[in-house]
Amino acid sequence: METIKYRNYILRNYADLPQMSSLSQEEQEAIKIVGQVLPFKANNYVVEQLIDWNNVPNDPIYTLTFPRKEMLSKKNYNDVKSYLEKGDEAALKQKVFDIRMKLNPNPAGQEKNIPMVDGIKLHGMQHKYRETVLFFPSQGQTCHAYCTFCFRWPQFSGMNELKFAMKEADLLQRYLLKHPKVTDVLFTGGDPLTAKTSIMAAYIEPLLTKEFDHIRNIRIGTKTLAYWPYRFLTDKDADDLLRLFEKVKKAGKHLAFQSHFNHPVELSTDAVKQAISRIQNTGAQIRTQSPLLRHINDDAKIWADMWKEQVRQGLIPYYMFVARDTGSKEFFDVPLEKAWNIFRKAYSNVSGVCRTVRGPSMSASPGKVQILGVTEVSGEKVFVLRFLQCRNPKLIDIPFFAKYDKKATWFDELKPAFGEKEFFFEKDNLLRKNGRDTDFIWE
Ligand SMILES: *Cc1c(COP(=O)(O)O)cnc(C)c1O
Ligand code: SF4
Numbered sequence: 001m002e003t004i005k006y007r008n009y010i011l012r013n014y015a016d017l018p019q020m021s022s023l024s025q026e027e028q029e030a031i032k033i034v035g036q037v038l039p040f041k042a043n044n045y046v047v048e049q050l051i052d053w054n055n056v057p058n059d060p061i062y063t064l065t066f067p068r069k070e071m072l073s074k075k076n077y078n079d080v081k082s083y084l085e086k087g088d089e090a091a092l093k094q095k096v097f098d099i100r101m102k103l104n105p106n107p108a109g110q111e112k113n114i115p116m117v118d119g120i121k122l123h124g125m126q127h128k129y130r131e132t133v134l135f136f137p138s139q140g141q142t143c144h145a146y147c148t149f150c151f152r153w154p155q156f157s158g159m160n161e162l163k164f165a166m167k168e169a170d171l172l173q174r175y176l177l178k179h180p181k182v183t184d185v186l187f188t189g190g191d192p193l194t195a196k197t198s199i200m201a202a203y204i205e206p207l208l209t210k211e212f213d214h215i216r217n218i219r220i221g222t223k224t225l226a227y228w229p230y231r232f233l234t235d236k237d238a239d240d241l242l243r244l245f246e247k248v249k250k251a252g253k254h255l256a257f258q259s260h261f262n263h264p265v266e267l268s269t270d271a272v273k274q275a276i277s278r279i280q281n282t283g284a285q286i287r288t289q290s291p292l293l294r295h296i297n298d299d300a301k302i303w304a305d306m307w308k309e310q311v312r313q314g315l316i317p318y319y320m321f322v323a324r325d326t327g328s329k330e331f332f333d334v335p336l337e338k339a340w341n342i343f344r345k346a347y348s349n350v351s352g353v354c355r356t357v358r359g360p361s362m363s364a365s366p367g368k369v370q371i372l373g374v375t376e377v378s379g380e381k382v383f384v385l386r387f388l389q390c391r392n393p394k395l396i397d398i399p400f401f402a403k404y405d406k407k408a409t410w411f412d413e414l415k416p417a418f419g420e421k422e423f424f425f426e427k428d429n430l431l432r433k434n435g436r437d438t439d440f441i442w443e
Contacts (some may be wrong), residue, residue: 001139001233001234002234002275003230003234004044004045004230004234005044006043006044006045006144006228006230006235006299007043007044007056008041008042008043008044008144008145009041009042009043009044009047010040011031011035011036011040013034014031014040014042016046016421019047019051019053022053022054022056023056023057026055026069027056027068027069028079030067030068030069030077031066031067031077032079032084033067033069033070033072033077033080033084033211034067034072034077034425035067036067036080036084036092036096037076037096037099037100037101037325038067038105038146038148038328039141040064040066040067040146041065041145041146042065042143042145042146043145043227043228043429045064045144045228045230045271046061046145046226046227048351049269049271050266050269051264052265052270058185058295060103060152060263060265060295060296060297061184061263061265061266063148063295063296064147064148064149064262064293064296065145065146065147065148066113066148067148067344068148068331069119070331070382071148071328071330071331072099073330078100078204079095079099079237080092080095080096080099083095084379086436087172091106092338094164094429098156102325103326103327103328104315104327104337104376111125112125112193112238112365113126113127113128115127115133115175117124117171117174117175117178117250118174120171120437122171122172122175124136124137124138124171124172125172127172127177127179127182128389128391129365129367129389129390129391129393130181130182130393131181131182131183131184132182132183132184132185132186132219133175133176133179133182133184133186133201134186134188135172135185135186135187135188135194136187136188136189136190136192136310137187137192137200137203139194139195139196139199140188140189140190140191140193140194140195140199141189141190142189142190142191142194143189143190143191143223143226144191144223144224144227144228144231145228147258147262148327148328149278149291149293149296149327149329149331149332150343151330152190154333154383159167160203161393163251163254169202169203169206170202172185173206173207174211176207176214176215177210177211179185180214181214182214182215183214183215183216183217183319184215184216184217184218184219185207185215185217185218185219186219186220186221186258186259187200187204187218187219187220187221188204188220188221189221190220191221191222191223191224191227192220192221192222193220193222193224193231193241194224194278196237197237197238197240197241197244197346198237198242200224200244200297201244202222202293203242204218204244204248204250205244205254205319206249208247208248208251209247211353214252216254217253217254217256218248218253218256219255219256219257219258220255220258221258221260222255222257222258222259223256223259223260224264225259225261225272225275225276225279226257226259226260226261226266226272228274229269229271229272229274229275230271230275231275232278232279233271233274233278234274234443241281241392242278242281242282243246243282244285245279245282245284245364246282246283247320248284249282249284254285254304255282255283255285255287255289256284256285256286256287257279257284257286258287259286259287259288259289259291259315260288260289260311261288261289261290261306262290262291262293262296262297263296263297263302263306264305264306264309267306267309267313268309269306269311272441273313274293276313276314276315277313277314277321280314281409285316285352286314286315286316286391287308287315287317287318288310288315288316288317288318289318289319289320289321290319290320290321291320291321291322291324292321292322292323292334292342292343292359292360293332293334293337294331294332294333294334295332296332297341298338298346300341300349301341301345302341302344302345303320303342303346304345304346304349304350304354305342307346307354307357308350308354310354311350311353311354316355316356317354317355318357318358319357319358319359319361320343320355320357320358320359320360320361321359321360321361321362321363321437322334322336322339322359322360322361322362322371322409323409324362324363324408324410325409325412329409333410334409335406335408335409336360336371336383336409336410336414337383337404337406337409338404339371340360340371340374340430342415344361345374354412358388359371362410362411364410364411364412364428366390366391366392366399366425366431367387367388367389367390367391367395367396368386368387368388368389368390369385369387369388369411370385370386370387370388371383371384371385372384372385372386376403377401377417377418378418380404380417380418381404382401382402382403382404382417382418383401383402383403383404383405383414383417384399384400384401385399385401385402386398386400387398387425390425391431392425392430392431394430395425395430400423400425401416401417401418402414402416402417402423403416403417404417
């Protein structure tokens with residue numbers, strides 16, 4: 001296969017794209033203005049093979065990667081625009097910082113889940129659920145292109161205090177040796193597969209030794225299949241990466257991809273199909289996940305088509321998420337009841353092999369909360385919910401109720417049903433130990 005060279009498009013050079021002529025002056029201006037606040041990066045694969053330029057700006061992949069005017073409030077848009085026009089760099093920088101801080105750059109109390117080893121805080125890791133440690137390799141804190149909805153954006157835009165990154169594989173290993181209940185290490189970012197294979201090998205290979213018998217699943221959360229499938233085909237160290245996956249399998253462990261696909265078009269190119277089959281040939285399995293996003297995939301048919309196509313290519317549908325309460329949420333959000341209706345309709349239109357997917361799920365501070373449905377109990381309309389994951393494993397899978405709220409788009413807008421003051425998990429310190437919510441409840 002012919003080698004395709006990676007080229008990226010950012011604020012400095014996007015205007016050179018011949019495809020820009022498909023956009024109005026106003027749409028082009030929006031990229032520059034909104035792009036000051038939300039990080040912007042696209043690449044030649046996304047631009048040439050995924051976006052349908054006859055359908056911009058409404059094309060789902062255009063909306064997923066290119067900033068649009070509606071992603072900022074009118075006021076913020078006009079403020080940024082006027083500072084840009086004045087050319088006052090310092091004031092612009094301050095304004096952009098202020099807007100970003102108001103966009104809730106670090107949602108769901110992630111700072112609470114930072115583990116410690118030998119008195120050292122491990123800022124490149126998160127340990128929220130007993131079995132699974134998240135690890136953020138510092139070399140993987142970028143992506144092949146950026147999603148406009150993404151809550152990880154402070155990591156890409158130089159807000160260093162918020163950057164969860166850690167250099168030493170050594171600290172990860174020390175931590176895992178002290179936590180025998182951990183079975184999964186989930187490499188995440190950014191996108192860890194923006195790092196070179198040699199870097200990933202330095203993190204993964206030590207975990208294949210006998211000492212780490214308790215680590216059964218090496219998981220990689222990545223959007224690379226959708227944004228740059230050549231990582232597995234023709235990039236210089238593509239073959240080495242596949243050999244690394246094989247080594248994991250040979251060591252008796254499961255290499256699990258947690259792959260982000262937001263729209264069926266991302267599964268349609270020759271390159272992605274070949275990349276999927278090369279990964280599968282190593283014995284790795286690919287699970288898929290995506291948030292539900294207005295303007296991109298808020299339609300049951302899109303999800304049903306996506307799950308069906310994934311299963312046809314041997315992928316395992318895994319999670320449908322509710323868009324998080326951060327960034328340009330107002331542009332992308334879908335009310336919870338509508339989210340459930342889209343999920344239900346899509347779920348009922350696919351066969352059982354696609355129904356491995358769970359959702360819609362909200363990654364909130366106590367855990368991953370699934371919306372099981374809207375129903376009536378003793379004359380009161382309620383949401384039925386359950387934890388798919390929880391800081392306290394004893395609370396998983398117990399149904400609970402929230403007062404119905406037509407407009408609610410996120411968990412923290414919900415109130416307990418039946419006039420109760422607290423949700424069941426808020427009682428009796430169920431999420432706290434020693435009165436602190438920083439301690440792991442299961443220890
Ligand atoms: C989603 C998530 C995981 C992984 O959960 P699984 O249900 O095992 O896929 C781990 N840690 C955090 C913080 C998460 O949000
Ligand atoms: S690829 Fe993932 S981490 Fe990167 S911008 Fe998109 S959603 Fe965020």
